[in-house]
Every structure is written in structure tokens, then in C-alpha cells.
Amino acid sequence: MMPPPRVSRAALPAGLLLLAALTVVSLGVGDLWLEPARIWAGLWHHDELAATILWQIRLPRLLVAMLVGAALAASGLVMQAYFRNSLASPGLLGVSSGGAAGAVLAIGAGWVSHSILVLPAAAIVGALLATGAVLILARRGASTERLLLAGVALNALLGAVTNYVLSNFTLSYERNAQILFWLLGGLEDRTWEHATIALPILGAAALLWPLGRPMDLLSLGALEAQSLGVDVRRLRRWLLALATVLTALATAVAGTVGFVGLIVPHVLRLLVGPEHRRLVPLSLIGGAAFVVACDLLGRTAGGLRVGIVTSLVGGPFFLWMLRRQA
Amino acid sequence: MDAATPGVNALDLVGASVPDRLHEVSLALAPGTLVGLVGPNGSGKSTLLQIAAGLLPGGGSVRWGGRPLGEIPMIDRGREAAWVPQEAQFEFGFSVRSVVAQGRYAHGDDEHGVEEILSRLDLMGLANRPVNRLSGGERHRVLLARALATEAPLQLWDEPLAALDVRHALEVLVLAGEIKRDGRTLLLSLHDLRIAHCLDVVIVLHEGRLRAAGPPPAVLTPALLREVFGVRAEIAPGLVLKLP
Secondary structure, three states: OOOOHHHHHHHHHHHHHHHHHHHHHHHHOOOOOOOHHHHHHHHOOOOHHHHHHHHHHHHHHHHHHHHHHHHHHHHHHHHHHHHOOOOOOHHHHOHHHHHHHHHHHHHHOOHHHOOOOHHHHHHHHHHHHHHHHHHHHOOOOOOHHHHHHHHHHHHHHHHHHHHHHHHHOOOOHHHHHHHHHHHHOOOOOOOHHHHHHHOHHHHHHHHHHHHHHHHHHHOOOHHHHHHOOOOHHHHHHHHHHHHHHHHHHHHHHHOOOOOHHHHHHHHHHHHHOOOHHHHHHHHHHHHHHHHHHHHHHHHHOOOOOHHHHHHHHHHHHHHHHHHHHO | OOOOOOOOOOEEEEEEEEOOOEEEEEEEEOOOOEEEEEOOOOOOHHHHHHHHOOOOOOEEEEEEOOEEHHHOOHHHHHHHEEEEOOOOOOOOOOEHHHHHHHHHHHHOOOOOOHHHHHHHOOOHHHOOOEHHHOOHHHHHHHHHHHHHHOOOOEEEEOOOOOOOOHHHHHHHHHHHHHHHHOOOEEEEEOOOHHHHOOOOEEEEEEOOEEEEEEOHHHHOOHHHHHHHHOOOOOOOOOOOOOOO
């Protein structure tokens, strides 16, 4: 049955409230616990210790977590509408791996020392190549089997690329550690520089905002959408570009964080229905909240990286979805 | 609705071609006509409808109301012609009402006439049901309702009746009659030649070529039925079923 309209209307304020609560908890929890009053004092530099912890460590990490979560969830939502398949997501399709492979190559080759823009650029190029490959593989209809198999193949291929860099480049210990970071996906030691790299995610999200309505029509069929007046070719180009850039930027600052793009839109669809005008803003907020929560969980569970937590939650969830679909 | 400028055809196809599927089909449909498209499986009916709807690039030219398709902006096309696909599959659980309301996309989502069309196609009781939980016939009625909600002067329906029960099929034919009365044009593919017999014009496709076109009694002759469909048959005049 359709979710009752009251749930749909309450979802946006509820999501914002949840995100605000998670923000306070996330800023407060750590080696030194800060209660809300002290967070407030620290933010305005009335408490110098708290200020240092917040401004140097916790705020950039929180901001990166939010941006990464929002980007991955929105990217998953877009891919599901594009491929008309609720199992499509940047991780499963190999787009995240493409971004990671690009980033790893850039680190391994030592290009990242030239400019802070090299890393996101390499991630975007890698993700674009992966997206292109998925498009070719899924051109003749995007059945679940075809998409997932294409994803399996791409993930294996791109994994080989990263393994090649790891094993065949003579790398310093530091570069190897950096590469491992990308493979595991994490938010440790995120700085304002990372937050700056991730900031264009907000721009991509803003561009996605008005596409909600045509996405509704596209998600029920490309030809049908076109016959109803949607410029499908243009819409698809935009959606694919935005999904790829969102995934690439998230990957560039946090490595591969899996399953966010799968879980968040799916849960939201169960809560508020399939209308994209609601799902776009809710995915951004819900994705941010989910990754912040997973990071919090990982930090309190003795330093589990966020990519491990999302996968521990997401793996079983995905199997449950497959079972429901079958 | 800017239907029926006198002397201007609702649809003109000239030399419509798709390699291996359709060969140089030309036809012209006058406003206010009900046109049946018949032919054996694989004869190119769906391809022809998709070309006419501007959804399939191919050789030849398409005009709606005298205007070349290329001159009609995408958003306007959603008001000028409506297409009903043969397959009705929905991945996501939009409500029946919201899918029908998608027919108003090119009208700025004004929802005009949506409730009336829902009741005309007997969908009121299903209006809040997710479309991915409907039967095949119900899904087809949703697609027909969405096409009618566009109020487009050119309606292109790909086997709209095949999945419907007798009562709903007859109701759709009544709606077809209203389309004609409004001076609008309906091109629909179908397999039931008895129904084709009741329309204004019938177009016969065979192996991707236009085999015949004209008033049904003149076109659907025993000789043509034998040649195109490979059956010995004669169309008995008159449809026995009547709506209550």
C-alpha cells in the first residue's frame, strides 16, 4: 500500500531533526567528550581546547561524512531511476571502484603532490570510464541480472587495476598506506582540504533538485517519458553526469564506502513512496544522516572504519532485498 | 487542443523505414478518424507506431498536424501525441492516480481531468494502489488513462485491447468513439479483425510493408486475409456485444 500522506509530510522535518541530533552527538563523542554547552562554547572559541578539537578534527570529519553520505545516496537514487532498477547503485555497478582506481593510480604515480585537484579529477575520470562501461554493457535493457553481472565484472577488473598499482609500483610506505585508505573507505584524519574537495557535491545536489519530476516519468520507462514530453536524451545525460560526479567526489575524499546508495533510497521509498520530488531532498539528508551514524558507530565500536560499518549493515540488507525481489 | 485544422492531416508518414523491420511505409490520417493497424506478429505494427510517435529514429519523415516532428519542441510533443506501449511493466510503486497524472506533465502537471479519466476507465477503486501490484489488464488501463489524460489530438495505441476483458475492451471502444467525435485521431494496432471492421480505416502491414489501406470492407477481403494471415476466412459483419 501507499504510505499515508502524513508520513510523507513529516519525513523532511524528521530527517532534518535526526541529522541535527546526529550532528550534536557526533561533535560530542570522542576521546574527550563534549556536552552540547561545551560544543557551543568551542564553536565560538570561548573554550580553546574544545575549539581545537572541533575545528581541527570533528567538524571537518562531520562535514565530509555528511557530504559523502548525501552524494552516495543521491547517486544511488539517480542510478535506480536511470536503470529502472532498485538494485542499481554506484558500488554495485562499479562506479565507486572506478573512482577508487582512478584515485589509487594518481596516488601510486605520485601525481597527487602536484595539486589538490588531481585526486578528485582522477577519481572523476575513473568513475566516468566505469559509467561508460556500464552503459555499454547494459545498453540492451537493464535487467537486474545484466546490471549486477556487469557490476561484478567491472568491480573485478578495477580491483585488478588497484592491485596492480599496489604490487607493481615501487611505492613508499606512505603511499601504500594512502592507497589502503582508499580501498577500505574511511573518514579518519579528514581535514578542511577534504571538505573543500567535497564541496562541489552541494552544487551537483542543487542541479539534481529540479530533475525530480522528470525522474518520476523516466523511472517508469524511457520511451514512455519521451512520449509524455520529457527530453529523455538530455535528462539522461544530466543524470548520468551528476551521478558520476557525486560518486567520484565522495570516493575522492573517503574512498569506497559501499551500500549507502542502495540502502538509503530503498528505505526512503518504503517510507514515503517513489515520488522523486520527495526522494531527492530526502536522500541527500538521509544519506548524510546514515553515514554520520555509521561513522559514529564505528568510532564508538573501537575505531571501525566507516566503509566497514556501511558494508556490515549493507551486505545483509542487500541480500534481504534480493530475497524480496525474487 | 488544436485538433482538426481543416485540410491538414493529423499524421503524415512518408517513407518510414527501419532496417529489417519497416520498409518505406507512407500514410496520411485525417483528423477525426479511427484507424486500425493490423498484420501478423512481427509485421512491424509496434515499430510503425513508435515511429509515428517520434520515439524511434528512422528513415523518412513524420508530420503531426502538418508540422514536421523536428520542429516540435520535446515538451510540446507531450501535448500533441500520446503513445500507449504494448508492454505495461512498472518497476516502482507509484500510485495509479499519480501515473495517470503523468499525462499532464507537458501541461505543467495541472492534474486537469485526471479524476474523470480514472472513473471512465474504472480505475477509481484502484486510484491509490501501487501500479506494480496490478494485474496485466489493470496496468494497461492505467497506461490508456495516462494517454487520454494528455488530451492529445493524436492517440497512438499499441494493442490496447489485447489484455482487457470484454467489458473493459468495450468501454475503451466507447472512449475511442468519443475521441473521434472530438475531431481527434486514433491509430491503434489490434489482432481482432472483427473490431478492425468497425473502424473508419484499416491499415494492413505485412513483413514490414504497407500491404493495403482503406475502408475495412474494401480492404479485409478473403483474398487478402488468405495472403497476409494465411487463413481462409471472411469477416461476418456486425459486432454482437453491446454495452448495457
